[in-house]
Amino acid sequence: MRLQSTAFAEGAEIPRKYTCDGENVSPPLQWSGAPAQTKSFALLCDDPDAPAGVWRHWAVYDLSPDGSGLPEGAGRPGPQRGFSQGINDFDRSGYGGPCPPPRHGVHHYRFRLLALSTSTLAVPRKEPTCLEVERAATDVRLEETILVGTYRR
Numbered sequence: 001m002r003l004q005s006t007a008f009a010e011g012a013e014i015p016r017k018y019t020c021d022g023e024n025v026s027p028p029l030q031w032s033g034a035p036a037q038t039k040s041f042a043l044l045c046d047d048p049d050a051p052a053g054v055w056r057h058w059a060v061y062d063l064s065p066d067g068s069g070l071p072e073g074a075g076r077p078g079p080q081r082g083f084s085q086g087i088n089d090f091d092r093s094g095y096g097g098p099c100p101p102p103r104h105g106v107h108h109y110r111f112r113l114l115a116l117s118t119s120t121l122a123v124p125r126k127e128p129t130c131l132e133v134e135r136a137a138t139d140v141r142l143e144e145t146i147l148v149g150t151y152r153r
Contacts, residue, residue: 001031001032001033001034001035001113001115001143001144001145002031002032002033002145003029003030003031003111003112003113003145003146003147004029004030004031004147005027005028005029005030005111005147005149006028006030007027007028007072008027008149010147010148011148011149011150012149012150013149013150013151014027014097014098014109014149014150014151015027018097018098019097019098019099019151020096020097020098020099021099021153022097024095024096024097025072025073025075025076025095025097026058026070026072026073026074026075026076026094026095026097027072027149028069028070028071028072029043029069029070029111029113029147030068030069031068031069031113031145032068034065034115034143035115035142035143037117037142038065038115038116038117038142038143039065039116039117039118039119040061040062040063040064040065040116040118040119040120040121041061041063041064041065041067041113041114041115041116042059042060042061042062042063042113042114042116042121042133042134042137043058043059043060043061043063043070043111043112043113043114044056044058044059044060044110044111044112044114044130044133044134044137045057045058045059045095045109045110045111045112046109046110046112046130047098047100047107047108047109047110048108048110049100049104049105049106049107049108050100050107051101051104055089056086056088056089056129056130056131056134057088057089057090057095057096057097057098057109057130058075058085058086058088058094058095058096058130059085059086059088059128059129059130059133059134060074060075060083060084060085060086061083061084061085061086061121061123061133061136061137062083062084062119062120062121063082063083064082064083065115065119067082074095075094075095076094076095077092077093077094084121086123086127086128086129086130086131086132086133087127087128087129087130088129088130089130093127098149098151099153100151100152100153101153102153103153104152104153105152106150106151106152107150107151107152108148108149108150109148109149109150109151110146110147110148111146111147111148111149112144112145112146113144113145113146113147114137114138114141114142114143114144115141115142115143115144116137116140116141116142117140117141117142118140121133121136121137121140122136122140123136124136
Protein backbone atom coordinates (compact mmCIF):
# COMPACT_ATOMS: atom_id res chain seq x y z
CA MET A 1 0.00 0.00 0.00
CA ARG A 2 1.26 3.50 -0.81
CA LEU A 3 0.35 6.98 0.47
CA GLN A 4 1.58 10.17 -1.19
CA SER A 5 0.83 13.85 -1.66
CA THR A 6 1.29 16.26 -4.54
CA ALA A 7 2.03 18.95 -1.92
CA PHE A 8 5.20 17.38 -0.46
CA ALA A 9 7.43 14.35 -0.94
CA GLU A 10 8.31 11.72 1.66
CA GLY A 11 10.59 13.33 4.26
CA ALA A 12 10.26 16.81 2.74
CA GLU A 13 9.01 20.01 4.35
CA ILE A 14 5.25 20.51 4.42
CA PRO A 15 4.41 23.79 2.66
CA ARG A 16 3.36 26.66 4.93
CA LYS A 17 -0.14 26.65 3.37
CA TYR A 18 -0.94 23.40 5.21
CA THR A 19 0.26 24.65 8.63
CA CYS A 20 -1.01 26.97 11.38
CA ASP A 21 1.25 29.65 9.89
CA GLY A 22 -0.62 29.47 6.57
CA GLU A 23 -4.16 28.58 5.56
CA ASN A 24 -4.24 25.53 7.86
CA VAL A 25 -5.95 23.36 5.24
CA SER A 26 -5.32 19.65 4.88
CA PRO A 27 -2.99 18.64 2.05
CA PRO A 28 -4.13 16.57 -0.92
CA LEU A 29 -3.46 12.87 -0.34
CA GLN A 30 -3.63 9.89 -2.67
CA TRP A 31 -3.29 6.18 -2.01
CA SER A 32 -3.09 2.91 -3.89
CA GLY A 33 -2.40 -0.78 -3.46
CA ALA A 34 -4.81 -1.59 -0.63
CA PRO A 35 -5.48 -5.23 0.25
CA ALA A 36 -8.41 -6.76 -1.65
CA GLN A 37 -10.31 -7.41 1.60
CA THR A 38 -10.29 -3.70 2.61
CA LYS A 39 -13.76 -2.54 3.73
CA SER A 40 -12.80 1.03 4.73
CA PHE A 41 -9.85 3.28 5.47
CA ALA A 42 -8.79 5.47 8.37
CA LEU A 43 -6.27 8.28 8.03
CA LEU A 44 -4.36 9.61 11.02
CA CYS A 45 -1.93 12.53 11.32
CA ASP A 46 0.27 13.07 14.36
CA ASP A 47 3.48 14.69 15.57
CA PRO A 48 5.66 12.35 17.64
CA ASP A 49 8.13 15.19 18.32
CA ALA A 50 5.72 17.32 20.36
CA PRO A 51 7.15 18.38 23.76
CA ALA A 52 4.38 16.68 25.76
CA GLY A 53 4.35 13.48 23.69
CA VAL A 54 2.46 12.55 20.52
CA TRP A 55 0.18 15.39 19.36
CA ARG A 56 -2.74 14.23 17.24
CA HIS A 57 -3.61 16.59 14.39
CA TRP A 58 -6.25 14.67 12.44
CA ALA A 59 -8.26 11.46 12.29
CA VAL A 60 -10.53 10.53 9.40
CA TYR A 61 -12.47 7.28 9.39
CA ASP A 62 -15.14 5.33 7.52
CA LEU A 63 -13.52 6.29 4.21
CA SER A 64 -14.89 4.24 1.33
CA PRO A 65 -12.76 1.30 0.15
CA ASP A 66 -13.41 2.52 -3.41
CA GLY A 67 -11.72 5.87 -2.74
CA SER A 68 -8.14 6.64 -3.63
CA GLY A 69 -7.51 9.91 -1.84
CA LEU A 70 -8.68 13.14 -0.28
CA PRO A 71 -8.55 16.54 -1.98
CA GLU A 72 -6.88 19.58 -0.48
CA GLY A 73 -9.05 21.05 2.27
CA ALA A 74 -11.03 17.85 2.95
CA GLY A 75 -10.25 18.18 6.65
CA ARG A 76 -12.33 21.28 7.31
CA PRO A 77 -14.08 21.09 10.70
CA GLY A 78 -17.30 19.22 11.25
CA PRO A 79 -19.04 16.38 9.46
CA GLN A 80 -18.05 15.76 5.85
CA ARG A 81 -19.69 13.92 3.00
CA GLY A 82 -18.59 10.30 2.92
CA PHE A 83 -16.45 10.10 6.06
CA SER A 84 -16.21 11.08 9.73
CA GLN A 85 -13.51 12.96 11.65
CA GLY A 86 -12.25 12.81 15.20
CA ILE A 87 -11.59 15.60 17.68
CA ASN A 88 -7.91 16.54 17.44
CA ASP A 89 -5.59 17.66 20.24
CA PHE A 90 -6.48 21.28 19.43
CA ASP A 91 -9.93 20.22 20.73
CA ARG A 92 -11.56 20.68 17.30
CA SER A 93 -13.04 18.38 14.69
CA GLY A 94 -11.06 18.11 11.49
CA TYR A 95 -7.52 18.92 10.47
CA GLY A 96 -5.17 20.99 12.61
CA GLY A 97 -1.99 21.66 10.68
CA PRO A 98 1.60 21.50 11.86
CA CYS A 99 2.23 24.10 14.55
CA PRO A 100 5.36 23.19 16.53
CA PRO A 101 6.67 25.51 19.23
CA PRO A 102 8.98 28.21 17.82
CA ARG A 103 12.67 27.28 17.85
CA HIS A 104 11.85 23.67 18.84
CA GLY A 105 13.58 22.23 15.79
CA VAL A 106 12.23 20.04 13.03
CA HIS A 107 9.06 18.09 13.77
CA HIS A 108 8.02 15.01 11.79
CA TYR A 109 4.33 14.74 10.85
CA ARG A 110 3.16 11.20 10.18
CA PHE A 111 0.20 10.76 7.85
CA ARG A 112 -0.83 7.14 8.44
CA LEU A 113 -3.29 5.34 6.19
CA LEU A 114 -4.85 2.18 7.61
CA ALA A 115 -6.76 -0.31 5.48
CA LEU A 116 -9.47 -1.79 7.71
CA SER A 117 -11.44 -5.02 7.82
CA THR A 118 -14.71 -3.26 8.75
CA SER A 119 -16.88 -0.80 6.83
CA THR A 120 -17.88 1.16 9.95
CA LEU A 121 -15.36 1.79 12.68
CA ALA A 122 -16.60 0.96 16.19
CA VAL A 123 -15.75 4.20 18.00
CA PRO A 124 -16.83 4.71 21.63
CA ARG A 125 -18.95 7.84 21.04
CA LYS A 126 -20.45 10.09 18.37
CA GLU A 127 -17.50 12.51 18.36
CA PRO A 128 -14.45 10.42 19.25
CA THR A 129 -11.00 11.85 19.83
CA CYS A 130 -8.23 11.13 17.36
CA LEU A 131 -6.73 8.73 19.90
CA GLU A 132 -10.01 6.83 20.19
CA VAL A 133 -10.17 6.57 16.38
CA GLU A 134 -6.58 5.33 16.31
CA ARG A 135 -7.24 2.67 18.95
CA ALA A 136 -10.38 1.41 17.20
CA ALA A 137 -8.68 1.37 13.79
CA THR A 138 -5.60 -0.45 15.09
CA ASP A 139 -7.84 -3.28 16.31
CA VAL A 140 -9.16 -3.96 12.77
CA ARG A 141 -6.11 -2.93 10.71
CA LEU A 142 -5.23 -5.07 7.71
CA GLU A 143 -2.30 -2.96 6.54
CA GLU A 144 -0.76 0.45 7.23
CA THR A 145 1.43 2.86 5.29
CA ILE A 146 3.01 6.14 6.36
CA LEU A 147 3.92 9.41 4.65
CA VAL A 148 6.15 11.71 6.71
CA GLY A 149 6.51 15.45 6.19
CA THR A 150 8.48 17.92 8.29
CA TYR A 151 7.95 21.45 9.57
CA ARG A 152 9.76 23.86 11.86
CA ARG A 153 9.04 27.38 13.13
